Amino acid sequence: MCGIAGYHGLEADEALLRRMNGCQHHRGPDGEGIVVDGPVGLAHRRLSVIDLDRGLQPMSTSDGRYTVIYNGEVYNYRELRTELEGLGHTFVTESDTEVALEAYAEWGEQAFDRFNGMFGIAVWDRETQTLTLARDHFGIKPVYVCRVPGAGADGSDAWLFSSELRAIIESGHYDRRPNDRTIYRYLRFRVHDDGRETFFDGIERLEPGELMTISAAGVERRLYTRLREELAELSAVQRPYDDAAVAEFRTRLVEAVRLRLRSDVPVGTSLSGGLDSSAVAVIINRLLGEGDTASTAAVGVRQNTFSAVFPGSVNDEERYVDAVLEACTGNVASHKVTPTPSEFKEDLLEFVRTQEEPLISSGPYAQFQVMREAAQHVTVLLDGQGADEMMAGYVPHYLVYLRQLRAQGATKAAAELARSLDVLYRLGRSRLRATVRRRAQIPTTQLLDRAFVSAHAAERYTPEAANLKKRLIEDIYVGSLPSLLRYEDRNTMHFSLEGRVPFLDKELVRFLFSLSDEAIIREGWNKRILRDATRGLLPDSINRRRNKIGFTTPQSEWFMRLKNHFYGIFLSESFATRPYFEQTEVLHAFEGWIQGSNDVDSMTFWRLINLELWLREFFDEKPEEVPTPRIKTDYEPNARKQLDLTLADGRVVRRYPLRTDLFAREDELDEKALSYVDRFFAGLPEAGPDHAAPTSGRWYYFISEKIVAITQGRSYFIWDIKVSRSARVLSRYVTRTPAGIGLGSPFTMQLAIQEAGLPRVVYAAAGGAVGKLVGKRGLFYELVGGDIRAIDGPTEYSVYPANVSAKLAPKDPDDVAARLSAAIRARLPEPYRSTFGGTVVMDANDIGRNVLGKDAPGPKEYYEAMFADNPLGQGSEQTPMAIVFEQPSA
Structure with a gap:
């Protein structure tokens, strides 16, 4: 398993090759190499396995004619080698790479269809000056162009290719x-991942079974295999399903697993607890039990299995994992991880970055x-990928x-329907609940x-709905x-692992x-x-399971736990300014999802979040790294303030913002x-002559209405507010400001x-x-009266929990001001006491100011x-x- 990269048509550029190679270091930490030959440059990172x-x-x-770089494994390389030797x-090596190279030298492009395995490969033919790229039959390994x-x-077009997108993105071209x-x-x-196009305009992927040739004569893309057509043709054969078919399937599956145990480094098994990965695990266990040391040498004395479990969650499969482990007792060493929502939050950006x-x-997390x-x-891991699409x-x-x-x-x-009611119920129960x-x-x-939707209104996606084999193909x-193969490739290679998928053995699929x-x-x-082929090998609790979960996260549970974090993403300025989202509608929907009042699911919100984080990672300018700012003293202004x-x-006032917990x-x-007032005046004498307090001018204590409301219990997490239908309807007719202030949210309404x-x-x-019709703005707040204007919703820029809270105006703010003023006068010495003018409860933000209460003299x-x-x-x-x-006047 490795990483390949290169170019065709550029002037010799070793620096480019090293740069592209560096982007894929994780795919091959064991070695690297580059070759430049005329218009072609080839770069390779090696993960040593064979x-x-x-x-x-x-x-x-x-003879120097053909040069190859190759990512993957050809599992039938020993059989091909014997044929080529004949x-x-x-x-001169024992590697499958040399077999792939010599096979191309012998059979040309027809060699690829002989390979049983996974590969992304590039072959340079010096004699014909042709670069050939190819991808395996099922697209297990990626190739991007x-x-x-x-x-x-000469002004002609050039081409870049690589195993991962970042190598092209960072190429400089x-x-x-x-x-x-x-x-x-x-x-x-x-x-x-449903065609050539990627999420990056101008970068495409080779499709499964596709090859691409680049030469002075031009560029050609075509399939080198008829496997997809063969599967459709074989579907019409309809060989009878009987005991003989089950026995042959079992033999072929065991052989597919045996081939994928060929390795010179340790091999383990990814065990989810589902039927597919469990079948792989018990087959390896059977080979160990039979003493087939030639096949299981890389497995070792005991099979290492790796599982994710979620205790207490509806997604937890640990009981099924344990059933497999019990069936393999004596030949297995189990390793379990327990992902948590806090770990998911911590890993989220790395996870998005890894997937590209x-x-x-979020299941692949x-x-x-x-x-x-x-x-x-281990270095190699087998799993059950592909079985769902086959069966x-x-x-x-x-x-x-x-x-x-x-x-x-x-x-x-009717007969089949009667036996499938429980399955169909699971399909429809979420709709039924809604x-x-x-x-x-x-x-x-x-x-x-709306403009984004309108521009793509002609797009359609209609999967096959009435022919089973056609749908599976x-x-x-x-x-x-x-898409599942892309997830697996990135997740394995990010940690320098090789993932192998026995079910995607082309002969097994053909059969x-x-x-x-x-x-x-x-x-x-x-x-x-x-199920029939593994009866007696697998515990009945797995062999007879109807429900499928697999490697996935308890996404809805986690999203509810992380709702404040995700709400902040939806509130962000970057999300608001994207040409893809209707921010107000997204916030309404997310708020409704929290309340359980709409049918939007966590999958929809994940796509919005994932896209936003992907755009930030790959397209937004990264802010310059700045050192953690020093916490300001009481005698300094806030950043960009005075x-x-x-x-x-003409009068001048000096405002000292006090930082608090x-x-x-x-x-x-x-x-x-008032402890912060005490701190201010205690430190004032040492603050320096520029901050000497005047003895003649008055001073005032200003306090934000937010902290008054919070301590009065008038601030609420948005998900604790029981929203009425009236509030939900009325809020839609109020503009939600970019800062999140006002009644544009059903919570504040x-x-x-x-x-x-x-x-x-x-x-x-x-x-x-x-x-509004007559051009008079703000009439709503005049008519509604009271301090409704001071009701605030969650804001992106606020610190937690204000970023996920809505609050009322403080109760009796004049009384609060008078009470605070009395306490100040009782504890401060002269001359500060006699020059104190009073307390002001202020609702201030960068849009407007509003005095809600005061005991200081004069107009608000x-x-x-x-x-x-x-x-x-x-x-x-936090001031x-x-x-x-x-x-004082001059």
Whole structure:
């Protein structure tokens, strides 16, 4: 397993090759090599698995004509080597790389169809000056290509290729652009990796079984194999499903596993507890028990298995994992990881970065964790990938099969339906729950930018719905397996592991598709032939399982735990300014999901989050690394603010923002708040002559209404607010500001209804609508009365928990101000006591200022003018109070 990269058509550039190689170091930490020959440059990173001391790449034939770089394994390399030796070829290594090279020298492009394995390969033919790229039959290993217009020495086009996208992205020859069509299909239809296009405009992937030749004559892309067509043709054969077919399938599956144990480094097994990976584990256990040391040498005395478990979760498969371990007692060493939501949050950016393109769900994070653990013990890992697509492992496959039977006759369909009711129930229960609970239905397009949706309105995705074998072939090559193979490739290679998938043995797949459909689904059971072939090997609790989970996370549970973090992503300025999302609708939907009032699922929110994080990682400019700022003293302004402000009448006021700890509901406001006043005046004499307090001018204590409301218990986590239908409807007619302030959220609107009453809010809303028609703004707040204007929703820039909370205005703010002033006068010495002018409860932000309460003399407008530039900052400064001095006149 390795990483390949290179170019065709550029001037000699070893620095480029080393740069591309460096991007893929994790794919091959055991060695590297480059070759430059005329218009071609080849780069290789090696993960040593076969013939550790030799097999270095790039590798050339003895006559120098052909040079290869290769990522993957050809499992039938020993058999091919024997055949090639019979044709006169000689070998100097024991590697499969040399076999692949000599096979190409003998058979040309036809060699690829002889390979049984996984590969991304590049062969340079010096004689014909042709570069050939190819990808294995099922697309297990990736190959990406990118045309570079006019980059050749004579102004012709050049080409880049690599095993991972980042090598092309960082090449210096690619102008980064997101592929809007792929993004739309991902968000709208939940598909990706379903063709040549990637999420990066201008970078494509070779498709399964495809080769590409580049030469002076031009570029050609075509399939080197007819395997996909053969599977369709074999499906028409419909060999009978009987005991002989089961026995042959078992023999072929055991052989597929045996071939994939060929290794000069330790081999382990990825064990999810499902039927497929469990079958691989027990087959290896059987080989160990039979003493087949030639096949199991790389496994060792005991098979190492690696599993993810989620105690207490509906997704937990530990009991099934343990059943397999018990069946393998004496021959197995189990390693379990227990991923947590906090670990997921911590790893999230690395996980997104590793995958390079968005994923359909967060499920592969469980595999990510498993691979991290496995890398501490083995270098090669077998698993059960591909079996679901071969043998109808997903619930929707039942519907396809039932439609097929219905077309063949009502009796057949009815008989199968009667045996599949439990499966169909699982398919429909989420929809049933939404109907019973009367959850609002929100189409995905409602969450997307209207112009973006309009631009891609012609896009369609319609999978095969009435022919089982056609649907399975489609899922193998387009609809399902390509994305799963990408996840596995990135998760394994990120930790320098080689993943092997025995079910994707092309001879095994060919045999399966030659059998009747009863081998796949029969009497309500899917994967029928695998169940029959492993009866007696697998515990009945696994062999007779109907429900499938696999390596996945308890996504909905985790999202609810991490809702404040994800809410912050949806609130962010970058999310708001993307051309893909309708931020207000997304926030409404996420708020409703938290409350359980709509039918949007966590998969939809994951796609939005994943896309946003992917855009940040690969397209947004990275902020410069700045050292952690020094915490400011009480006598310094906040960043980009100033201490002094000249008022309209020429008077000058100096504002000292005081940094505090966070305030919580259980805090006693007076004592905690005034401790910061004490600290300020105690340190003032040492603050320096520039901060000498005036003895003649008055000073005032300003306190943010937020901390007053918090300590009064008038701040609420958004998910603790029970939103009424009225609040949900009314909030849609209020503009949500970019800062998240106001009543544009159903949560803040609900608080307004609680404070002012629904009739008054409706009356004010009607009046506000009329006001807008006549050009008068703000009429809603005039009509609703009270301190409704001070109700705040969650804001991205605020520190936790304010970023996920909504709050009312403080209760009795004049009384609060008077009480605080009395406490200040009782504890401060002269001359500060006699010059103290009073307390102001201020609602201030970068948009406006509003005095909610005070005991200081004069109009509130005077004190609002003192905060014209909001010296408290806005959010993470943690300066919710200020000491303000009137400077004496000159």
